[in-house]
Amino acid sequence: MVSKTKIQLIRSLTHKKFRLEHQLFVIEGTKMVVELLESQWQVAQVFALPEWTESLSAELWHKSKDKIQLVTTKELEALSQLTTANQVVALVAIPQRNWDYTQALSMPCCLALDHLQDPGNLGTIVRIADWFGISHIFCSSDCVDLYNPKTVQATMGSILRTQVYYVDLPTFFEHYPHQKVYGAMMNGNSVFTTTFAPPHCILIGNEAKGIRPQLLPYIAEHITIPKHGKAESLNAAIATGIIAGIATATLKR
Amino acid sequence: MVSKTKIQLIRSLTHKKFRLEHQLFVIEGTKMVVELLESQWQVAQVFALPEWTESLSAELWHKSKDKIQLVTTKELEALSQLTTANQVVALVAIPQRNWDYTQALSMPCCLALDHLQDPGNLGTIVRIADWFGISHIFCSSDCVDLYNPKTVQATMGSILRTQVYYVDLPTFFEHYPHQKVYGAMMNGNSVFTTTFAPPHCILIGNEAKGIRPQLLPYIAEHITIPKHGKAESLNAAIATGIIAGIATATLKR
Incomplete structure (x- = not known):
């Protein structure tokens, strides 16, 4: 009972x-x-x-x-x-997980998400990260909650194998100047011809507004998924899948 | 009223x-x-x-x-x-749209979906196709319906710019032997090192079971999104986004 x-x-x-x-x-x-x-x-x-x-x-x-x-x-x-x-x-x-900035950043590739709002998108991105072996995801403090039921469900279990931190992104980037930040933007270099140098961080912005202006100074290279058709945008999780796939393929080649 | x-x-x-x-x-x-x-x-x-x-x-x-x-x-x-x-x-x-097999296939790249079941996945795939300029999608007759409200919503308007046909996939492939069929499988060549030769067709299988065995004879090359982590699978729409992105990038380079 x-x-x-x-x-x-x-x-x-x-x-x-x-x-x-x-x-x-x-x-x-x-x-x-x-x-x-x-x-x-x-x-x-x-x-x-x-x-x-x-x-x-x-x-x-x-x-x-x-x-x-x-x-x-x-x-x-x-x-x-x-x-x-x-x-x-x-x-x-809920695990107690605070990112320790004194800790060395040993990851060749990580993900950073700026103000992501859709729970399904976050869950799918956690699953993508887990597929490509990206163990750490850094969310801006105003991202949707990882423990939202829709997010948990969309991770398909990958929530158990991926470390997601909520951080102040400018502070995070300032602590790790050695990692190259690739920002997903509308007018950057084609992701399909980009060589991702490790260690790096892939920064993905909000579904509607993209990456906030205050994060632009931390971006070393603007990257874009070229559009050949007419759709106004790609879903944030699809964009992350494409960029993370190419970035990690470079590391493993 | x-x-x-x-x-x-x-x-x-x-x-x-x-x-x-x-x-x-x-x-x-x-x-x-x-x-x-x-x-x-x-x-x-x-x-x-x-x-x-x-x-x-x-x-x-x-x-x-x-x-x-x-x-x-x-x-x-x-x-x-x-x-x-x-x-x-x-x-x-609902537009009356029957694929005419006598019609020449002029597309450098098309998508074929075998028994896709999730309405959101189909809608997202239509949006992906529209982004990458893939105008034609061929669904097996038992795919989820394009006009399902969840599918329509997930296309974000791309349903208006993309031609989706429900066909018998073996018949379809038999009529177009000149197109090279790339099948998304578990144990194929890495999509990140594949050169997609036009005209081609990207074949994506069911969310759980993949591509049906009876379609295997039509596949010229098995392709895979290599896994470096531990997730059991990638979402079908994410896989389509990655493969379609790389395939169309090859065409436009």
Whole structure:
């Protein structure tokens, strides 16, 4: 039996205010929760249908059983933030993650996002970063929240393998003058002929307004995805996918 | 005053069955409907708030006024398929578009989609094609419907500038043996080092299952977006963006 208070708590976590207050967020879905239990992330509680627990390996069941509460389909639906609940809902502690500026920046490539607003875009970008082996993403403080349910869902589990920091971007760039910042702009050099020199940072701007003027001084090279047709713009995640793909391909060649 | 029957008709068009029956679909939003009225697409009716019509140019107003019905905010909300109605809803005739196989294929690059299922992915891919100047997209007959409201919305107007055909893909490939088919697969050559020879066709498979085995004989070259990290997959639209970007860059260089 899941208490009303617990249901209310979990449902409240669709709002950033309550995620901040409780320092908790929700991960849902059969596959993503398995990856969660296998990871180092701190799980507060797991609400699962009996059939889901039966699919767990003996080792994972043993390691996690104290945190798993079996629920009915009806209870799961009451807990779920999805349109269609998917067997299991996990309550997870938001990791305490502050970027330490004294720490050396050892990454050959990182991503910086300026005022990204769409939760799906951020989640997709985290998934892209994870695909291309970009381990660190630096978001401006006013970017959409990583723990927004739509963002978490769109990462398809990559949230567990990628480090996302909310920082003051000018301060961040000032601390790492040795990295070359490539900014995605409307009138730059073609990304398809750019040679990305490591260490570098790919800076992507807001969906509608692009990169804020105060960040321009930190950009070493303006890059563009040339347009041959008539669409007014490319989706921010698509642009990130193209640029990150080319940039990391240069590193691995 | 909008009749109940009209409201019911428009709301029914969220379902493919009724779009097919009436040969109508819906385009919403201030910007996309302006582009619609400027295009050659056949508009049945436009339901708009007075403030939207005031933003139209004199010429566009003159050309379109017989089709525009002014509505109240409440009526617009009743008509809209969006969570938040956006000033104007247009009822549009589905164009009769059958691919004529005797027609020469003059395109240097086209896209083929095998069993794509996510409406947002299809819409985003149409927008990508429009950005890169790829005018023709060939969908397998079982792809998600182009006129699905989520697809239309995700095209951001590119639906008006791109020709999407539903075809039997094997028949399509057999009729155009001169075009080189590049298939997006898990174990192909890196797309970042591929030289795309025109005329060519980029084939993208289903989100979960990839390209169906019966299409493999038509693929001249297997291409892959190399993975350096741990994500299990890339979103189909992201993969299309990367491949289409590199393929069309080769053509324009």
